[in-house]
Amino acid sequence: MSERTLVLIKPDGVARGLTGEILRRVEAKGYTITALKQVSASEEQLAAHYAEHQGKPFYQPLVDFMLSGPTVAAVVEGDRVIEGFRTMAGTTEPTVAAPGTIRGDLGRDWGEKVQKNLVHGSDSVESAEYEISIWFG
Ligand code: CMP
Secondary structure (H helix, E strand, O other), rough: EEEEEEEEEEEHHHOOOHHHHHHHHHHHHOOOEEEEEOOOOOOHHHHOOOHOOOOOOHHHHHHHHHHHHHEEEEEEEEEEEHHHHHHHOOOOOOOOOOOOOHHHHHOOOOHHHHHHHOEEEEEOOHHHHHHHHHHHH
């Protein structure tokens, strides 16, 4: 069944000039980009987006990283796109993400407190709808 997900190209992906490559992979897979914009995230947006991580040791470094530069936000649609995009992204740690995935092919660890792992993808229908409302209103 067709569903939609929120994809973020995080500030490391935008700064490294990987926006086109990441969106190319999304389109080549056969998904449809139905909304797309570049945004400078606010603290309020990030507090809402990362509410489940508040209190964790990487929370503040994560928020600071997300404030460090522009993010590209996209709404992506397709059958099973939530699971499909997370498979394309690879596991959280770029060092061990499988080759062939966005993080595995394009990411690595940078010796910092936060995983600069290029992309975010919603993990459920409920979080997708919540996150789309945060980034697209
Ligand atoms: P994402 O899964 O999109 O959302 C939470 C983010 O927090 C995650 O990507 C990483 O960028 C970061 N993160 C998650 N776990 C850790 C960790 N153990 N150490 C540092 N950063 C993390």
